[in-house]
Amino acid sequence: MDAICLGVLDGRQRDEKLELLVRTTAAGAAEVELRLLAWGEGIGWYPQRTLPLPGDLALLRALLRRAERLSRPGAPVAGRTRVVSPPACLRADEPASA
Numbered sequence: 001m002d003a004i005c006l007g008v009l010d011g012r013q014r015d016e017k018l019e020l021l022v023r024t025t026a027a028g029a030a031e032v033e034l035r036l037l038a039w040g041e042g043i044g045w046y047p048q049r050t051l052p053l054p055g056d057l058a059l060l061r062a063l064l065r066r067a068e069r070l071s072r073p074g075a076p077v078a079g080r081t082r083v084v085s086p087p088a089c090l091r092a093d094e095p096a097s098a
Contacts, residue, residue, distance in 0.1 A: 008037075015039040019047075032057065 003023040011017050017037040022030055031052060038048040054060055 011036065017045065029055075031055070032060075 003021050006020040006022055008020075009018040015038060019035040019037055020032070021035065022032050024030055032055075034051045034053060035047045036049040036051075037045045040046055
């Protein structure tokens, strides 16, 4: 699988970075993942955590645009967020249906 780094952002601490990659699978599909890189003395930068992102890149772009609007100084945040319940298949207190 070929991987292309789309960009790297500084993390919350000096020894952390966020890396966005896109890779092509053997079947030819594109997969996007976010990696948290950590710095190790004698090792250099290495991936500590990897988060595969949803394949629906249009939805991901829309969510990032919304996050950008809400993170602007003076943007009202209170009352504009919702807590969404997980689907029934993900609730731990309910048995999974067959």
